Amino acid sequence: MTEIRIRVNGVAEALDVEPRVSLLDALRDHLGLTGPKKGCDQGACGACTVLADGVRINACLALAVQYADTEITTIEGIAKDGNTHPLQDAFVRHDGFQCGYCTSGQICSAVAMLREHAAGMPSAVTEPDDPGELDETEIRERMSGNLCRCGAYNGIVDAIKDVAAQGAS
Numbered sequence: 001m002t003e004i005r006i007r008v009n010g011v012a013e014a015l016d017v018e019p020r021v022s023l024l025d026a027l028r029d030h031l032g033l034t035g036p037k038k039g040c041d042q043g044a045c046g047a048c049t050v051l052a053d054g055v056r057i058n059a060c061l062a063l064a065v066q067y068a069d070t071e072i073t074t075i076e077g078i079a080k081d082g083n084t085h086p087l088q089d090a091f092v093r094h095d096g097f098q099c100g101y102c103t104s105g106q107i108c109s110a111v112a113m114l115r116e117h118a119a120g121m122p123s124a125v126t127e128p129d130d131p132g133e134l135d136e137t138e139i140r141e142r143m144s145g146n147l148c149r150c151g152a153y154n155g156i157v158d159a160i161k162d163v164a165a166q167g168a169s
Contacts, residue, residue, distance in 0.1 A: 004068040009077025017064045024048045024059035027074060035075035035104040046146030049105035050074050056112035075104035087111060090159035098150035106146050110160050113142045134164045
């Protein structure tokens with residue numbers, strides 16, 4: 001067992017984990033945070049997406065020991081001061097979920113994606129020196145690592161466009 005210190009949703013945690021334990025399993029099994037989901041356990045679906053120091057990662061592919069001394073934010077930590085995040089509200093408004101299984105990963109990914117775009121990071125569909133407009137094509141490309149088996153993509157894209165138009169992230 002290895003003891004790691006990690007901050008999760010603003011709370012310092014000390015965990016005793018085996019070095020092979022994924023960050024996803026540490027969050028779910030050791031801390032009881034069930035927002036990040038185990039979808040494929042291979043990094044292909046994005047249901048386990050969390051933020052590590054503000055950067056989106058697939059928690060199923062990350063070892064917990066790799067993220068010692070890191071700030072991890074899960075869907076449980078997205079809301080601030082008792083207020084839901086604008087993306088959470090927009091997902092409800094635009095019906096950006098159906099069964100809800102992928103929603104926590106979708107929202108965490110969208111939070112980071114909006115920051116990436118605002119920072120000028122290009123995607124595969126933009127020019128290297130110009131992140132371009134955050135239109136439907138750009139959003140779909142940037143969110144392509146998050147799958148929704150119910151097919152709520154139109155609502156997801158609309159929710160992200162809505163929040164981007166408000167300038168929130």
